[in-house]
Amino acid sequence: xxxxxxxxxxxxxxxxxxxxxxxxxxxxxxxxxxxxxxxxxxxxxxxxxxxxxxxxxxxxxxxxxxxxxxxxxxxxxxxxxxxxxxxxxxxxxxxxxxxxxxxxxxxxxxxxxxxxxxxxxxxxxxxxxxxxxxxxxxxxxxxxxxxxxxxxxxxxxx
Amino acid sequence: xxxxxxxxxxxxxxxxxxxxxxxxxxxxxxxxxxxxxxxxxxxxxxxxxxxxxxxxxxxxxxxxxxxxxxxxxxxxxxxxxxxxxxxxxxxxxxxxxxxxxxxxxxxxxxxx
Numbered sequence: 001x002x003x004x005x006x007x008x009x010x011x012x013x014x015x016x017x018x019x020x021x022x023x024x025x026x027x028x029x030x031x032x033x034x035x036x037x038x039x040x041x042x043x044x045x046x047x048x049x050x051x052x053x054x055x056x057x058x059x060x061x062x063x064x065x066x067x068x069x070x071x072x073x074x075x076x077x078x079x080x081x082x083x084x085x086x087x088x089x090x091x092x093x094x095x096x097x098x099x100x101x102x103x104x105x106x107x108x109x110x111x112x113x114x115x116x117x118x119x120x121x122x123x124x125x126x127x128x129x130x131x132x133x134x135x136x137x138x139x140x141x142x143x144x145x146x147x148x149x150x151x152x153x154x155x156x157x158x
Numbered sequence: 159x160x161x162x163x164x165x166x167x168x169x170x171x172x173x174x175x176x177x178x179x180x181x182x183x184x185x186x187x188x189x190x191x192x193x194x195x196x197x198x199x200x201x202x203x204x205x206x207x208x209x210x211x212x213x214x215x216x217x218x219x220x221x222x223x224x225x226x227x228x229x230x231x232x233x234x235x236x237x238x239x240x241x242x243x244x245x246x247x248x249x250x251x252x253x254x255x256x257x258x259x260x261x262x263x264x265x266x267x268x269x270x
Binding site: 015 | 248249267
């Protein structure tokens with residue numbers, strides 16, 4: 001598991017994947033609605049039922065996910081593009097909407113696209129911040145992998 | 159927004175941000191201990207210890223059980239589980255998206 005608690009009290013996870021396709025193509029798949037409809041949405045359980053996207057800095061997006069097992073519920077996520085550096089980096093906020101348990105929680109997604117032998121390596125970093133109040137009373141830091149936490153949980157006798 | 163749950167995760171992050179509190183959690187993760195036992199290897203004043211234990215309690219990571227005249231400190235795993243769940247939820251989410259993206263790119267390049 002690649003996940004870390006950062007010094008500023010945020011928590012982040014990283015997912016990497018090397019794709020056998022040119023960087024420009026992989027990058028554009030993140031910003032064009034006709035591409036996104038085909039991959040952000042359909043997995044075994046989820047369809048992308050709604051998509052609004054304004055792919056420019058400060059542009060907004062909103063996705064509506066339909067759960068295939070629960071067709072009358074649509075889960076919305078929205079955010080803003082903070083950085084669009086074609087074809088190497090995308091930075092955007094990611095905020096679920098009510099009534100989801102995570103609604104309103106500001107998270108940040110950074111996707112880096114590296115040219116590597118045989119294609120493009122995508123490195124996605126998803127970060128959750130502490131709320132303002134917690135940040136303010138947060139004075140000492142810890143950077144460490146969550147493996148440590150996992151180990152602590154595993155050590156639980158209960 | 160499920161404020162209570164979010165607050166709990168944030169409190170857990172904060173609680174873990176101090177090396178002494180991490181040592182405390184590590185110590186009581188395997189067995190319940192008294193305050194004296196937990197304090198022994200740590201170079202902290204009693205009032206500092208009280209503060210650290212209070213922060214861990216507020217974060218829901220520690221509970222006290224009375225045993226005669228002493229308190230036994232017990233680690234509560236729930237906040238740590240919440241953190242792990244947040245991480246594994248998004249890891250699964252993005253892994254599945256990446257699978258779908260890979261498959262999609264294969265499909266469109268076969269057509270051209």
